[in-house]
Each structure stands twice: as structure tokens, then as C-alpha cells.
Amino acid sequence: MPLAEELNELRLEPCGSPHSETVHGAKKLGASWEHKLFFPTRVMTAHSDDPSMLDGLRQLFRSEDRYRDAKFAEIADEENMMDYAARYPAIAMLKKFMWDGMVSWLRAEDITGEFVVQVQVFSNYSKKGAYVPAHNHEAHVSGVYYVDIPGKCTNDIFVQGDSRRYWAQDPGVLILHDPRFNSSLVELANNTYVKMFPRSGMGIIFPSYLWHSVTPHFEDQDRISIAFNFIIHPKARFAMPTEKLVL
Numbered sequence: 639m640p641l642a643e644e645l646n647e648l649r650l651e652p653c654g655s656p657h658s659e660t661v662h663g664a665k666k667l668g669a670s671w672e673h674k675l676f677f678p679t680r681v682m683t684a685h686s687d688d689p690s691m692l693d694g695l696r697q698l699f700r701s702e703d704r705y706r707d708a709k710f711a712e713i714a715d716e717e718n719m720m721d722y723a724a725r726y727p728a729i730a731m732l733k734k735f736m737w738d739g740m741v742s743w744l745r746a747e748d749i750t751g752e753f754v755v756q757v758q759v760f761s762n763y764s765k766k767g768a769y770v771p772a773h774n775h776e777a778h779v780s781g782v783y784y785v786d787i788p789g790k791c792t793n794d795i796f797v798q799g800d801s802r803r804y805w806a807q808d809p810g811v812l813i814l815h816d817p818r819f820n821s822s823l824v825e826l827a828n829n830t831y832v833k834m835f836p837r838s839g840m841g842i843i844f845p846s847y848l849w850h851s852v853t854p855h856f857e858d859q860d861r862i863s864i865a866f867n868f869i870i871h872p873k874a875r876f877a878m879p880t881e882k883l884v885l
């Protein structure tokens with residue numbers, strides 16, 4: 639039997655349009671399916687271009703050589719900009735901004751209880767051509783604040799699309815990858831990635847398990863962002879004794 643004769647045809651039109659579904663080869667039985675949206679991924683953004691914070695952060699990057707190091711990603715796990723919050727009040731301001739976002743994220747996820755929170759902050763200082771491979775963070779809630787995004791961007795902040803749009807060579811873009819493992823292999827709804835075209839002054843909060851990457855930028859001006867990791871322990875568990883292990 640030729641393959642074509644084994645195939646059913648399905649035509650889908652936008653909901654609400656007449657004949658929104660036409661099926662050939664299968665009889666509709668009239669059952670209605672209840673929809674559940676399990677495992678959605680909450681991503682939040684906010685904007686703050688408070689000049690005392692932004693100017694303070696730019697001053698920090700001008701003053702502290704190590705934060706302009708091209709090896710920023712390699713040393714990220716050893717760094718915590720919170721150690722310099724007393725010297726640079728802008729760090730404390732930014733921590734408050736991102737902390738509020740983290741709390742809002744937890745509340746929206748119906749998370750309640752008493753916790754102990756570790757805050758790790760590190761710089762992403764990208765010179766022309768720099769990029770960040772796909773990764774996730776060893777934390778619970780993570781975030782990024784964009785201090786300086788060089789160049790003019792006319793794209794929407796968030797873009798989803800088909801596989802052609804995915805492979806388009808967009809510079810300086812944060813790509814959030816679908817946490818549904820291998821979902822891109824069966825993509826029909828064009829929703830297995832999000833490209834974020836950030837602006838200076840924007841913050842983004844997302845669950846730390848969410849894989850993400852940053853494409854290279856090609857502007858002469860450096861691209862500066864600051865990443866946050868919130869490691870959140872239930873207070874009762876945190877009170878358990880710890881032992882040191884050296885291997």
C-alpha cells in the first residue's frame with residue numbers, strides 16, 4: 639500500500655473560526671478533553687534604571703579590574719560581589735531589586751515557610767565576540783541584571799518561533815532552552831525556546847535549573863551584566879550539623 643494512503647489529514651485553524659478543526663480519516667466522537675498545564679516555567683522581568691544604582695555599578699566595573707576580566711565565566715563560582723557591597727552601595731541596591739524579584743517568584747510558585755538564603759553575585763563582562771555556552775546554575779532561583787547592553791535593538795524583548803528563527807544569528811541574545819527534555823525534537827507549537835533581547839536596566843528571574851546560553855555580541859562597547867544565584871534552604875534542614883570533607 640502506498641504510504642500516502644495510510645496518512646490521515648488534519649487541518650487546524652485558529653480557535654473560534656468556523657470549521658476550526660477538520661479531520662479526514664478519523665471520526666470525531668464528541669468527547670471533550672480537560673486541559674491541564676503541568677510543569678510551566680515561570681520567568682519574570684522588571685526594569686530599573688535608577689541612576690544612583692546604574693552609575694554606581696558602572697563605576698564599580700571601571701574601578702575593579704578583576705570584574706572586567708575576560709575569564710569572567712571561568713571564575714564565576716569563586717566570586718561573590720556581595721563581598722564588596724559595603725564599598726559599593728550600588729551592589730546592595732541591586733541585591734534588594736533582585737531579592738524582591740526572587741521573593742515575588744517564590745510567592746507566585748506558592749512556596750511558603752522559613753528559609754535561609756545564600757546570595758551569590760558575579761559579573762558577566764563580555765568583550766566583543768564573547769559568548770556563554772549552554773548551562774544552568776547550582777542554585778534554586780537565579781537572575782541577571784543588565785548594566786550595559788551595547789548597540790541598538792529593535793526586536794521585541796522576547797521572541798519565540800520555529801527552528802529557522804532559532805538558528806538565526808542574533809548577537810548578544812540570552813536564549814532560554816525548554817526544560818522539557820528533547821521537546822525540540824517534536825516541536826510543532828514553536829515554543830521550545832525563548833530568545834531574550836535584553837535592554838540596559840532590565841532584570842530577569844528564572845528557576846536555576848533552566849538551561850540558558852548567550853550568543854556572541856559584536857559591538858565595540860563591552861556588554862555588562864550581573865548574575866545572581868539564590869540558594870534557598872529550608873531553615874530546619876539548614877540547622878542540621880555539617881561536616882567538612884576534603885577529597
Ligand SMILES: [Fe+2]
Pocket residue numbers: 773774775850865
Ligand atoms: Fe547563567
